[in-house]
Amino acid sequence: MQKEYFSTTEVAKILGISTVAVWKKIKEGKLKADRFGRNFMIPKTEIDSLTGGILDEQKKKMIQDAVKKAVEEYGEALKMLGKE
Numbered sequence: 001m002q003k004e005y006f007s008t009t010e011v012a013k014i015l016g017i018s019t020v021a022v023w024k025k026i027k028e029g030k031l032k033a034d035r036f037g038r039n040f041m042i043p044k045t046e047i048d049s050l051t052g053g054i055l056d057e058q059k060k061k062m063i064q065d066a067v068k069k070a071v072e073e074y075g076e077a078l079k080m081l082g083k084e
Contacts, residue, residue, distance in 0.1 A: 005034070005041035014047060016060060 008026075012019045025031035026040055031050070033040040071078065 002044070004044055005036075006044065006047060008033075008040055008042070011042050011047060015050070 006014070008019050008022045011031075012022045015022070022031065022042075023040075026033045026042075031042060032046045033042045035041075
């Protein structure tokens with residue numbers, strides 16, 4: 001049986017962000033959540049639409065490696081663009 005809803009803590013771990021960032025996304029309307037008592041729960045369909053499916057550790061590592069490589073190769077150009 002698969003879960004239909006995830007807690008803010010679980011979503012933070014899935015997305016690789018802090019729970020505060022998840023709360024901000026909910027407050028700003030960027031992340032749909034349903035309220036259950038005092039807690040917000042995020043539907044699985046919402047997470048899937050954000051990530052294109054749940055990222056496993058291998059995919060996260062691939063993304064991190066790609067970002068690291070891009071920063072190493074284009075770091076100076078990125079810094080210059082950031083100053084504009």
